[in-house]
Amino acid sequence: MTTEVELPVNRRERKKLATRAALEQAALRLFAEKGYEQTTVEEIAEAADVAVRTFFRYFSSKQHILFGDVGHDRVTRLRTELAARPHGEPILASVRTVLDAMDLVDPADQEQIMIRLRLMERQPSLLPMYLRLNNELREIVTEFVAARSGLDPRLDPYPLMVASAIASCWDIALHIWAGTDGRRSLRALRREVFDTLTAGLGEPRRGIAGGRINRQADNPAAPPR
Amino acid sequence: MTTEVELPVNRRERKKLATRAALEQAALRLFAEKGYEQTTVEEIAEAADVAVRTFFRYFSSKQHILFGDVGHDRVTRLRTELAARPHGEPILASVRTVLDAMDLVDPADQEQIMIRLRLMERQPSLLPMYLRLNNELREIVTEFVAARSGLDPRLDPYPLMVASAIASCWDIALHIWAGTDGRRSLRALRREVFDTLTAGLGEPRRGIAGGRINRQADNPAAPPR
Numbered sequence: 001m002t003t004e005v006e007l008p009v010n011r012r013e014r015k016k017l018a019t020r021a022a023l024e025q026a027a028l029r030l031f032a033e034k035g036y037e038q039t040t041v042e043e044i045a046e047a048a049d050v051a052v053r054t055f056f057r058y059f060s061s062k063q064h065i066l067f068g069d070v071g072h073d074r075v076t077r078l079r080t081e082l083a084a085r086p087h088g089e090p091i092l093a094s095v096r097t098v099l100d101a102m103d104l105v106d107p108a109d110q111e112q113i114m115i116r117l118r119l120m121e122r123q124p125s126l127l128p129m130y131l132r133l134n135n136e137l138r139e140i141v142t143e144f145v146a147a148r149s150g151l152d153p154r155l156d157p158y159p160l161m162v163a164s165a166i167a168s169c170w171d172i173a174l175h176i177w178a179g180t181d182g183r184r185s186l187r188a189l190r191r192e193v194f195d196t197l198t199a200g201l202g203e204p205r206r207g208i209a210g211g212r213i214n215r216q217a218d219n220p221a222a223p224p225r
Numbered sequence: 226m227t228t229e230v231e232l233p234v235n236r237r238e239r240k241k242l243a244t245r246a247a248l249e250q251a252a253l254r255l256f257a258e259k260g261y262e263q264t265t266v267e268e269i270a271e272a273a274d275v276a277v278r279t280f281f282r283y284f285s286s287k288q289h290i291l292f293g294d295v296g297h298d299r300v301t302r303l304r305t306e307l308a309a310r311p312h313g314e315p316i317l318a319s320v321r322t323v324l325d326a327m328d329l330v331d332p333a334d335q336e337q338i339m340i341r342l343r344l345m346e347r348q349p350s351l352l353p354m355y356l357r358l359n360n361e362l363r364e365i366v367t368e369f370v371a372a373r374s375g376l377d378p379r380l381d382p383y384p385l386m387v388a389s390a391i392a393s394c395w396d397i398a399l400h401i402w403a404g405t406d407g408r409r410s411l412r413a414l415r416r417e418v419f420d421t422l423t424a425g426l427g428e429p430r431r432g433i434a435g436g437r438i439n440r441q442a443d444n445p446a447a448p449p450r
Contacts, residue, residue: 131356154404157418160397165422168389172382179379193382197390199425 020058022048027065028115036062036123063129066116071133075140077102082144091148092198095141095166099194103187110186117178138167149204158204165197245283247273252290253340261287261348288354291341296358300365302327307369316373317423320366320391324419328412335411342403363392374429383429390422 026047030039041062045055059065081101085094104110120126141163146153153159173190251272255264266287270280284290306326310319329335345351366388371378378384398415 127360128353128357131360132353135352135356152404155401157397157401157414157421160400161393161418161421164389164393164397168386168393172385172389175385176380176382179377189382193386196382196386196425197422200421200423 019048019050019054023050023055023058024065024112027062028112028119031066031119032115036066036119036126063126066119066126067129067133071136074102075133075136078137079140079144082140087148090203091145091162092201092203094144094148095162096194099166099169099190100187103190105187110182113174114178114182117174121178134167134171137170138163141166145204151204156204158201162198162201165194165201168197169193244273244275244279248275248280248283249290249337252287253337253344256291256344257340261291261344261351288351291344291351292354292358296361299327300358300361303362304365304369307365312373315428316370316387317426317428319369319373320387321419324391324394324415325412328415330412335407338399339403339407342399346403359392359396362395363388366391370429376429381429383426387423387426390419390426393422394418 023044027039027044030043030047034043039062041055042052044062044065045052048055078098081098082094085097104113120130138160142153142159145151145159145162149158151158169190172193173186176189177184177186248269252264252269255268255272259268264287266280267277269287269290270277273280303323306323307319310322329338345355363385367378367384370376370384370387374383376383394415397418398411401414402409402411
């Protein structure tokens with residue numbers, strides 16, 4: 001597992017990344033100056049010196065430029081990093097390691113996120129997109145905990161409890177970090193919330209009524225339950 | 226504090242409640258039979274034997290008939306019941322008492338909620354409304370904890386941690402209750418999740434860096450911090 005981002009090798013890929021970054025920066029600047037609702041896709045394209053159809057080659061909408069990519073990349077990476085943890089490692093230890101690896105520590109990345117959080121505070125219409133992203137993150141952790149514990153997330157609350165704690169953890173750390181203008185460390189906040197909200201979780205209680213996935217079909221030698 | 230709902234005294238109020246209930250029942254039946262997307266407001270009004278304009282006197286949209294009222298009533302009641310708890314009572318004890326008072330125990334109410342949860346499982350387009358409602362609930366608990374603890378919810382994670390645990394608590398209890406077709410007790414599930422997710426919360430740590438609301442303006446005799 002690595003926390004490095006692979007750099008694209010050829011000129012064409014590098015140029016695409018530069019265009020995407022130019023569009024993002026133009027959009028964020030205009031949103032901050034004019035307000036999110038008042039900014040049009042045409043204005044973003046013009047400010048980034050590209051055609052409107054080029055905008056739509058990179059982003060499906062204004063909302064997408066704001067949350068889509070940052071969010072989608074992180075959510076995808078969460079899934080990959082969780083899947084890479086060794087089987088048999090305690091579940092909360094796996095989650096803790098992955099959260100540590102995924103903390104935003106680069107000041108440039110932090111600045112991008114802070115701009116987005118500030119926009120969201122001023123623009124309640126952006127909340128549903130953020131809530132949906134947070135819910136997607138929760139679904140990924142739920143799937144991971146279910147797969148590793150053998151607990152059915154429809155029948156046993158454990159996977160959803162872990163996943164809700166993790167989703168809250170990122171959300172709360174970001175809120176307080178923005179509220180304190182970045183004076184409190186994002187990582188320290190995230191760890192504090194993680195420790196508090198997972199204090200009662202321990203390891204899955206495998207004996208819980210009705211919660212086990214019946215694995216007899218996979219393993220005919222298993223004793224009947 | 227009471228958990229009873231006041232019955233309307235006059236005939237006109239009773240008639241309004243009956244019309245609203247008829248619209249709700251017609252809508253839920255049609256959503257289940259035809260699917261949510263395929264059902265029109267016109268069909269709901271016709272099935273309830275009222276005019277379309279009568280529908281819009283009670284509900285602003287199809288989504289509203291599904292979540293708006295149930296959710297809004299409960300969220301409003303949560304605010305009222307929390308505010309009614311005595312000052313000085315430990316915060317988590319207040320929350321625990323209110324959750325106990327607000328558990329859905331009436332089989333008829335439970336049936337209505339189960340129908341809505343089943344619809345949401347089949348109809349992902351309903352998720353944003355549900356997420357928004359859950360977020361509203363979280364905001365109410367955040368305000369309560371902030372007011373009682375004196376902690377600024379923008380600077381100290383404690384109010385959001387309590388509120389996130391409570392919002393998760395209802396959400397997870399409902400999920401598992403629906404997943405087990407109501408075989409597990411909604412109250413027992415809610416209490417189990419509450420105990421687990423609040424295990425690390427304790428009482429607010431008033432000494433936490435930067436988190437106190439500065440009350441010197443209210444109380445000039447307070448020592449400087």
